[in-house]
Amino acid sequence: MNFWQQLPEPFFVLAPMDDVTDVVFRQLVAEIAPPDVFVTEFVSVDGLQSAGRESTMERLRIAPGQPNNLIVQIWGNDPELYYKTAQDVAQMGFAGIDINLGCPERGIVARGCCAGLIGNNEKVAEILAAVRAGAPNLPLSVKTRLGIREMVTEEWTTFLLGQDLAALTIHGRTAREMSKVPAHWDEIAKVVKLKNELAPQTVIIGNGDITSRAHGLALAAQTGVDGLMIGRGIFHDPFIFDASDTLRDPDAMLAVLMRHLELYEQWGSSKSFQTLKKFFKIYVNSWPGAAELRTELMEATTTDEVRRIIQETYTHPTPPIAAPIPG
Numbered sequence: 001m002n003f004w005q006q007l008p009e010p011f012f013v014l015a016p017m018d019d020v021t022d023v024v025f026r027q028l029v030a031e032i033a034p035p036d037v038f039v040t041e042f043v044s045v046d047g048l049q050s051a052g053r054e055s056t057m058e059r060l061r062i063a064p065g066q067p068n069n070l071i072v073q074i075w076g077n078d079p080e081l082y083y084k085t086a087q088d089v090a091q092m093g094f095a096g097i098d099i100n101l102g103c104p105e106r107g108i109v110a111r112g113c114c115a116g117l118i119g120n121n122e123k124v125a126e127i128l129a130a131v132r133a134g135a136p137n138l139p140l141s142v143k144t145r146l147g148i149r150e151m152v153t154e155e156w157t158t159f160l161l162g163q164d165l166a167a168l169t170i171h172g173r174t175a176r177e178m179s180k181v182p183a184h185w186d187e188i189a190k191v192v193k194l195k196n197e198l199a200p201q202t203v204i205i206g207n208g209d210i211t212s213r214a215h216g217l218a219l220a221a222q223t224g225v226d227g228l229m230i231g232r233g234i235f236h237d238p239f240i241f242d243a244s245d246t247l248r249d250p251d252a253m254l255a256v257l258m259r260h261l262e263l264y265e266q267w268g269s270s271k272s273f274q275t276l277k278k279f280f281k282i283y284v285n286s287w288p289g290a291a292e293l294r295t296e297l298m299e300a301t302t303t304d305e306v307r308r309i310i311q312e313t314y315t316h317p318t319p320p321i322a323a324p325i326p327g
């Protein structure tokens with residue numbers, strides 16, 4: 001049984017999100033309301049195999065005590081670089097390797113990477129073989145969309161399901177659709193049917209527009225997917241993976257923000273303080289006075305300033321957890 005086959009049914013995954021799901025945010029989510037699986041931000045095989053690999057290496061950091069449930073996601077176009085990268089990451093403690101065949105960013109697609117590889121079966125088969133050769137002991141998965149310009153669900157996923165993948169995540173939109181139309185969960189249901197016929201061993205993960213745990217469970221019941229992946233939903237509820245009813249009151253949210261600042265400092269990220277600000281909206285949201293407080297926080301220029309503003313506003317934020325994750 002590989003990693004994916006041992007998960008609960010259905011299981012939840014925090015979607016890879018560039019500049020969001022870094023080691024800091026992943027550790028935070030692991031502490032407050034963890035999903036069953038985490039994925040790194042996408043990691044360029046070109047970047048990792050270049051002389052300036054240090055900044056890319058930051059994406060591969062693993063929180064101490066993180067259970068063995070972190071998948072590394074890689075992208076690129078050159079099978080040789082995939083091979084070397086797979087060899088490198090095989091030693092780092094990841095639970096599996098995922099290949100990004102879904103990012104719709106124009107420049108990336110134009111270079112024949114990510115969603116630009118949809119339909120390029122020959123190259124994709126070469127890439128998968130290279131990753132398997134470099135990391136034979138890690139389960140291999142793919143995250144993809146339904147097509148580049150047109151929906152080619154059946155043709156594309158029939159090919160992928162012939163590749164003996166451990167898992168296949170379907171973001172239910174074409175690259176052209178970006179995130180502008182509702183995800184086509186009816187197409188995801190078609191992929192489940194194909195998988196049952198062609199590759200029952202491959203775990204199918206549905207992705208797109210899931211707004212809560214309950215919503216995810218309903219979609220799993222409706223479509224038969226094995227797992228649910230949630231991305232932007234976490235921007236509206238950092239406790240989205242929590243099966244109980246954790247109180248999302250201002251004190252709890254501000255305690256989470258304080259913990260985020262602490263982890264950011266502990267990890268010594270090369271990302272600037274400014275990059276933290278997009279998280280303020282997640283935590284300081286939808287309660288009376290939240291908008292005013294957020295405006296004030298947006299003007300802060302240091303973590304200490306943020307702490308001062310919060311302490312002046314709320315005197316006793318209660319941490320949602322007492323201690324960092326064990327180990």
Ligand SMILES: Cc1cc2nc3c(=O)[nH]c(=O)nc-3n(C[C@H](O)[C@H](O)[C@H](O)COP(=O)(O)O)c2cc1C
Nearest residue numbers: 015016017018041042171208209210230231232233
């Ligand atoms: C800010 C941001 C960054 C993203 N970065 C990645 C990435 O690195 N790798 C990837 O496979 N998908 C990436 N995605 C796509 C998400 O993983 C997910 O497929 C998409 O947001 C749809 O799911 P959602 O509706 O639950 O957000 C990103 C999405 C966002 C919003």
